[in-house]
Amino acid sequence: MSSSNLQAVLQAGKFAVTAEAGPPRGVRPEIMRDKARILKGWVDACNVTDNQTSVVRMCSLAACKILQDEGLETVMQMVCRDRNRIAAQSDILGAAALGIANLLCLSGDHQVFGDHPQAKNVFDIDSIQLLQIATRMRDEAKFAGGKAVDGAPNLFIGASANPFADPFRIQVPRLAKKVAAGAQFIQTQSIFNLEKFKEWMQGVRDRGLHEKTAILAGITPIKSLKMAEYMAANVAGMDVPEAILERIRGVDKKEQKQEGIKIAVETVQQLREIEGVRGIHIMAIEWEEAVPEIVQQAGLVQ
Amino acid sequence: MNSVNIAKLKEIVGAENVRDNKADLYVYGSDASVHEAMPQAIVRPQNTEQVQELMRYANSEKIPVIPRGSGSGMCGQVVPVMGGIILDMKGMNRILEINTPDGYCRVQPGVVDNDLNAALKPHGVFYPPTPASGVVATIGGEIANNASGTRAVKYGAARDAVLAMKVVLANGDCVSLGSNTRVASSGYPLERLMVGSEGTLGVIVEATLRFVPIPKLRCLGIAKFNTLAEAGDAISEIMGSGCQPSMLELIDKIAIVAANKAEKLGLPEVEAILLFEADGMAKETIDPEIEKFQAICEKHNGFGLEFSYDEKERARIFAGRAKLFPSLSKYDERLASTSLADDMAVPFSKMAETAKKIHEVAQRHGLVMTAYGHCGAGCMHTKILMDTDKDFQWEAARQAVAEIYDYVRSVGGTTSAEHGIGLSKAAAFKAEKATTLELMRGIKKVFDPNNILNPGKLMDGPDDWVEATRLRYQVSKAG
Amino acid sequence: MILAERKPIADILSHLGDARRVLLVGCHGCVTVCSAGGQKEVDLLVDVLQLARKAQGQAIEIGKMTLERQCDVEFLSEMLEQAKQFDVILSLACGAGVQLVAERAGSLRVLPALNTTAIGVSEQKGQWGERCQACGDCKLPLTGGICPVTRCSKSLLNGPCGGSSKGLCEIGNGTPCGWQLIIDRLEVTGCLDQYETILEPADWSSARDGGPRKLVREDLK
């Protein structure tokens, strides 16, 4: 059993809450410390993104350490875009050594979205292969190349899932692959289309996957109409139904933030009724203050 | 028929300008008439020297030579009834000079009428005859047949526009006839004799033509009549009215029906339509003339009168007449339009009577004939619409043609106004010119002692055009 | 075939600098098939260079040849002989051909006129698309005959990623999602059950990552 609080919460059958913080595009640690202060006590663990949308930021490992020192448990996100299997395993060892307890394996956004479209991407391995490698290092203390690891990295390992990506008919089999590869918990893409999510969850339950892995439902509070419309139109794999946009359009510009929180809270409450949902993952992009509000209003305070 | 030395021809004009294979010969063996015959060779001279050399050779071997423009003639002028060499003059198609100060232009015979007028347009002038076939007819051909057209009523025919020409005679000599002056009285006007000689006296290798200014304004009107007689009275009165129409056209009912079918015009299918036009530099001078023409038409029960200065409007009004000749094929699916008794000239007052006579003769012989033409100039066109496969129709046509020309002579008319004699009108021509045939044959003898220039035409033309050549239609002996 | 397209003229002109005698060399191979370096394209480039130099007021002397292929030494010898009277060779071959010429052109500068882009196929009139990265260890048997390394923008061996939407890849410009194509192929060939077997990390040593490859056939030596 790893020293992960998140794992303990889930194993105790409690409804877990995680959040997400983006490291700064610079060197000042206090930015992360401010975020820690806002989130501490409200969440069981906080994800730290890894050069999200291919935009250069402070690395996830360092940012996690800063949050850990503030007493906030972290989930280190790792993408396969920027590092090959050598660097990936080395970072895993580093994370474990610094007491980071949770790892999220992701493929990562294509560099065309970021600020270095000319860069060469790596993709030596993909997220499922990374799950296998990390799990094998923990359970068999063996590197991908077969050599022994001096002390196994005891991490609680998870992956993401996007019930709204195409082809829909492959999303549950894909989850099964991730579980087979070692995904102990899953944080899903932001949910706005509850019907589609329910349909996906039904597939998950049909294969009993909800018992093999802890599914945390993704929540993104809408900050403005512009942001919502951008997500709907330009973020591939994001499903923002017209009804949600209409609700935001229906309120005055100053009220849009509150309406966003309201939608998030309503969504959380509905998610709690879905069998197999073991928690929520709040992605309040550059809006960490929204997390305590949502947790409080959705009655998630332990 | 003397044999032709193809190699010699190639030596003179170059191999690429000689054709003697059967397919080319067959195509050059016909024109827009009912006749066809096989030439022995087609030659395209590039300059006068080559024409002279060709004529010296042909004269020495006594081989017939037929100068040909585009072959758009309707009476068989260029059909080689005695075989021989066809001179395709389209190889000599340069516009040599446009001399606006002196008011003339010099052209080679192969220049197409429309091209000359396109070249003259920037200078604000035009070559007057303007026949409807100006889209294809060459200047050489127009001169050889004294062509004219819708505007002859005001500006005259080819003969009135030709000032001078260079001609290669049968013996190969190149002579200059006429002078580049508007008027001349220096002996026999041989250039005027050449006009209308249908290639029997010499090969025109260059012509100096007068041109007239393009009027600033043109106003075209149309009037419909319920009877030909009324239209005819209107014609005479208009021509006697002291006004000078720049166009006066008559179209009969059959022509209207055909035009409606071909160009979908929707003209009222009445007995007769008159098209009248006046042109000039200012509205003040044109309006009175147009009003006069309208008044005369109304006096003779003319109706549905319209007129317009606008170019597009004028084109719409004129559409029925513009391509009437080919449109006649659309009159009736079963009938083909043939160029028989295709034109004649009668005094203005007799125009309506002639049209009636044509319809009456057609009826009697079970044929369909239309009558239309430049009635302002007294020129009447007809076409026989017949089933060319039926033998009896040809015999009926022969009799009808003869009767019509007997009538034309009786009213003081002449066999051809502008289309020429060729083969199909030779009989009528010879009857009309009986007293001067010997005189004409004498002139021919002087110009062409060996009779190699377009032999078998005019004075030597056939008495019965049906038997003169193999008719180009396949006349099955049935029926 | 190998796909290529002409470099922007401005680049070619700047690479040529003020070279006065230029030998253009076309190739009858792949670059003809994708209309980039064949005889017509050589003739066109001759005209463009002459016009460009005329506009700049500089003289230029241009020789032109089109070889059967520029990736076999034997086809180069005659051209290299003629090239001696020129200042520079401008080759319209693919990247491989240009380099073989460069290796044998001695003191002569050799410049590419094309940008070689991929190993691919003609998809429709005036459009070609990449199909193979030459990874040296063909994955097609495992993915229904559609290559995940080439057709997936992230070369995922266990795709699709979360960015696949309506059959298109997240990077846009109409690029189809490689894994959508793979799944459709697996389905239509009745092998969709293969999808759930996890493909192990690839051995990239046979690919470009393992260093420049050499193909040796002892049996043909």
Add this chain to the structure above:
Amino acid sequence: MTQLAKLEKWKGTLNKCIRCGYCYEHCQIYKSSRWEIDSPRGKLILLYGLLSGEVEPSDYVANKLFECFHCNRCQKACSSGVPIQDVYADAREFFLESGFDVVGTTSQTDHDLCARCLNCVRMCPHEARSFVDGKIVTDRLKCQSCGSCLDICSEKAVAIGRGFGTNPDELQRSIKLFFTQNSNAKAIVFSCSWSTFPGFQTANFDEQEADPETLTLVTVCSGRLNSQTVLETLLQGAWGVLICCCPESDCAHGGSGRAKARMNALQKTLEEIGIDPRRIQVSEVAQGNTKLFSETTKKFMDEISDLGALSIGGKQ
């Protein structure tokens, strides 16, 4: 139906042709050769002779029926209503079935040069080209001689049987002649034969009579005009090149669209080498619109006169 029977049914229609010759001015083939056998009227007379037995079928005669750019202007101009193209189509079938192996103006492929890249097969708007037993084959009944395949071939392996003045080498010869003979020569106007071109039928001016600034050349379909011909025109000293094509909706061969795409690419290239792209222009002129044709030409000439000649050095 015996082969000749296929033509038999046209006998009545051929009688309708009164041989007036009004079709001469519309036929680019006749205007180039000026032999009457090359005119629509001439060909109909040949078919008439075939039916009456006065003309034997031969390669020479068969070839005449395959020499046609399918511009259909003769049929449109024929007031006698002779469906010339339909008659031709049956005649061509008759000749092919009777074993006359002729090409006329249809597109041919030099199999030694051909790289089998199939770009021409894809390009053909009439699906007349296909790859059979290792070779590119032209279906001469489908080929409309529009020349779309002419420029796409990187091997220059595609040729039109006989160009009648419209093949690339013929165009380039006329261009070279025009610029060497006329001191005042400034521009070339390429016009497809459906789009209007001035009525000059066959006449031409004596040297001293006219010193034109432009020469109009007919390329049959504008989609057949290849980029090199346009560039060579500029190299000959032309100040500019104007291409008149049909409105895209009227173009039966998709040539207008291709011409625009091709010239668009050329304009970009000109810009890259510092030459004003307005020196190459494409404009749509519908068939029969003589007025628009001369207005377009005039506007173009004003524009390039401002640009002046392609001088040596300096901003072009």
